[in-house]
Amino acid sequence: MAVFVLDKNKKPLMPCSEKRARLLLSRNRAVVHLMYPFTIRLKDRVGGDIQEVHLKLDPGAKTTGVALGLKSDMQLKALFLAHLEHRGFAISEALTQRRAFRRRRRNQLWYRPARFDNRTRKTGWLAPSIQHRVDSTLCWVKKLSKICSVAEIGLERVRFDTQKLSNPEISGVEYQQGTLLGYEVKEYLLYKHNHTCAYCSGASKDVRLEVEHVIPKSKGGTDSVKNLVTTCRSCNEAKGSLLLLDWKTSLKKSTLDLARAKGIASVLKGKWRGFRDTAAVNTTRNALLAEVLTFAKGDIAVYTGTGAMTKFNRHKQGIPKDHALDALCVGENLSLVLHWKKPILKIKCTGRGAYKRTRLDKYGFPRGYLMRQKAVNGFQTGDMVKAIVTKGKKQGTYLGRVAVRASGSFNIQGGNGLVQGIGHKYCNLIQRNSGYGFNLTKIALTNGDARKVA
Ligand SMILES: [Zn+2]
Structure with missing residues (x-):
């Protein structure tokens, strides 16, 4: 993974290799600016050459693929790959529970008159779990633009290009499997x-x-x-x-043939989903595109791609299926350079706290007592810490997201699972809670089957 580099005034320079970053740090020419994603700041440089870096996104329901690529000629060299894991149902569950708490408290005040029901929703309102996906993705677009000079942003917006398929000039042209149009057609048929x-x-x-x-050819x-x-x-x-x-x-009278007869009848009638209710009306992706366009303000070029185009790029170059690699394949047809041996960054959306001040037992009664202050011995839940335990049963080094307890004995969620009961005095702060947990994760980079498909 490339290391992000900032100049003396915290303006982004071109990312460098890990080796170069190590040398710069050991020679005291740079300081660590940020741990996740790893960024260094040069002490003696102001400004420098900037090349064209593309930020590419593949928005998904559970995971959004994020990739940064360096463009030169018709090649795109991967600089940074990440999985952004969204919170999903956790949000709606927490909100439902909070609503129940508030309802119960309000019912204790039964003698108060009802409040006037004047609450409205703004136009463009999205469900909180969907809004979260848009917000957290945009947050990372902004974060990465701060540490790397992004020239273009590309995101996958629809599954297939309806215009290409309904355009009479193109739909009359014979399509061939393996071509870009072939992929658009196949994606559409799968949807249909x-x-x-x-x-x-x-x-x-x-x-x-x-x-x-x-009708056979x-x-x-x-x-x-x-x-x-x-x-x-x-x-x-x-x-x-x-x-x-x-x-x-x-056809005969078997179950399979009866099912076939039914299917044939509907194919003959021409009954299927049309273009209108296609994936083009994907609220999350449209909302994200609108937000990205506002952020780009014309300074950064924004382009969109189709899912079929991504698949075409991926299959043609024998790249396995992965969210981050998919993001790299979004958009125009570039040949990709993947010099990747290290694992990629997994960014987990965690939020900054709970929606409640108490926990419940299985009957819905309050259980235990949660402390009211957030910090314990200088740590907060969500901080990234490194603990080197030298004594006792828990000897070893642990790196991860900390969950604080009033006793000063913390839990650390790292790449190898949860470790409980780590004393605060062994913990060293690496990065303050930003609402995201970080881990490294390995992805497959070769795929023999993919080449055959193209
Ligand atoms: Zn069949």
Whole structure:
């Protein structure tokens, strides 16, 4: 992983290698500015050459892939890869519980008159868990722009390009598997048939999905999107080069064939999801794009890509499926350079505290007593600490996110799981709580199968 470098005035310079960072630090030419992501600040430099760095995002429901790449000619060299793990259902659960607490307290004040119900939602309101995804992703766009000079931001916005498919000039063109248009078509077909076989709807238990011509090519069928469906390989082979009606009459009374007859009828009727309710209306991604555009203000170029384009780039270059690598593949067709041996950064959204002042037992009654102050012996829950324990059963070195206890005996959540009962005097502060926990995680970088697909 590249190390981020700032100049004397905290302005970003180009990231350097880990070795160079080590040398700069040991020669006292630099100081550590930030531990996660690792950033150093040069003591004797102001300004320097800046190259074009792309920040790429692959927004997901649970994990967002984040990648920084250095662009030169038509190549993109990976500088930084990260997984941003969102909080997901934790938010709605916490809010539901908080609502219950407040309801109970309010009910104790039953004699008070009801408050006037004048609460409204702003336009553009999103559910808190969705808003969180937008906010935390944007937060990291901002954080990374502070330590690295980002020239362009690319993000995946839709699964496939509806305009490309409905454009008569292109949809008339014969599509070929393995081309970018082929990937757009396949993504659309998968969406259209809900990732199952259009004929048997999965009754054959065959998971291999293929693109099938409804009217076979040998009988004058075209490559137009209208003539294509996804089927499992069993159905594709069973149908062969028959016309749909001929195949339907040849079907028997087995469960599989009955399912097929049903599927054939709906294919003949042309019943499926249209373009309008496609993934293009993905609220999270649209909201994120709007926020990123506001942040960029025209100084940073922003571009979007389709999921099909990402898949095309990934398959063509034999890159395995991973959120961070997917992010690197977003957008235009660049050849990627991956000199990657080290694990990547896993950023976990944790929030800064709880939504409640007490914990409950399984019957919903208050349990125990939570302390009211947040800091214990100078530490707060969420701080990143390194503990070197020299005595007792817990001897060893622990690195991770601390959870403080009033007793001064802390828990540390590290890469190797949770360690309990580490004394505060062994702990050294590495970074204050920022609402994120950090870990390193390994990802697969080679994939033999991927090359065959392209
Ligand atoms: Zn099938």
